Amino acid sequence: MRQPNQPKDISIRIVGVEPWQVGEGETGRGVTLRTTRGHVRAIVHNDQRGRTSKGIVWVWGARGGFAGPAEGLYRDLAEDLAGEITSLRVDYRMPNVIPECVLDALVGVSFLTGTGHSEIALVGHSFGGAVVISAAPFSEDVKAVAALSSQTYGAQNAALVSPRPLLLAHGGADTRLPPRCSEQIHSWANDPKELIIYPDAEHGLTECRDELRDMLRDWLRARLKS
Numbered sequence: 001m002r003q004p005n006q007p008k009d010i011s012i013r014i015v016g017v018e019p020w021q022v023g024e025g026e027t028g029r030g031v032t033l034r035t036t037r038g039h040v041r042a043i044v045h046n047d048q049r050g051r052t053s054k055g056i057v058w059v060w061g062a063r064g065g066f067a068g069p070a071e072g073l074y075r076d077l078a079e080d081l082a083g084e085i086t087s088l089r090v091d092y093r094m095p096n097v098i099p100e101c102v103l104d105a106l107v108g109v110s111f112l113t114g115t116g117h118s119e120i121a122l123v124g125h126s127f128g129g130a131v132v133i134s135a136a137p138f139s140e141d142v143k144a145v146a147a148l149s150s151q152t153y154g155a156q157n158a159a160l161v162s163p164r165p166l167l168l169a170h171g172g173a174d175t176r177l178p179p180r181c182s183e184q185i186h187s188w189a190n191d192p193k194e195l196i197i198y199p200d201a202e203h204g205l206t207e208c209r210d211e212l213r214d215m216l217r218d219w220l221r222a223r224l225k226s
Helices: 069-080 098-114 127-138 180-188 205-221
Strands: 014-020 029-035 038-045 054-059 086-090 117-125 142-148 164-172 195-199
Touching: 014 098, 029 086, 029 098, 038 098, 054 069, 054 098, 054 127, 054 142, 069 086, 086 098, 098 127, 117 127, 117 205, 127 142, 127 205, 142 195, 142 205, 164 180, 164 205, 195 205
Parallel strands: 054 086, 054 117, 117 142, 142 164, 164 195
Antiparallel strands: 014 029, 029 038, 038 086
């Protein structure tokens, strides 16, 4: 039986990896993951002097991209954690198409597992929240999921994230996707689960940027602690 948001053909495989030059002002190393369904662009952040078994796949909203909410949260946290956790920021092949974007997130997981990472967290914002919730049940290497300002569409299978911990964070002043979206997902999910509402924050979470950054960094470290 297929799970929600699972395409009829879930076959996808990495057939090659090529570098690409990230833009001015960006950080990390650009990698193109050539797959059997097309090319997935990503940015890797790690300390190449050492190895870690821990990794994070970051995906953004319906339009794709790399920076994340709150004025570059993904980029900044990826750099903060680079000495201890490898990050892979993933851009979508087909933005706003949940089944294909779920596969892109899983390609990111596959890349990390293929490079020696066995404890992986998924982080998504807005549309990406539903992507990571949908992707998590397909990989035993995924150990934790964080969905920020998530939409409900595509997240109905939140109960399947368990026994992995699920973090939901949302702005209380979000008018694009109101906080009741994360409240609904929280009601669907099984334990362990956590819901944090930032009362004055809007959809992009810029108003709570520093607080969110510290919270999410600590949460990821604690869930990828072994």
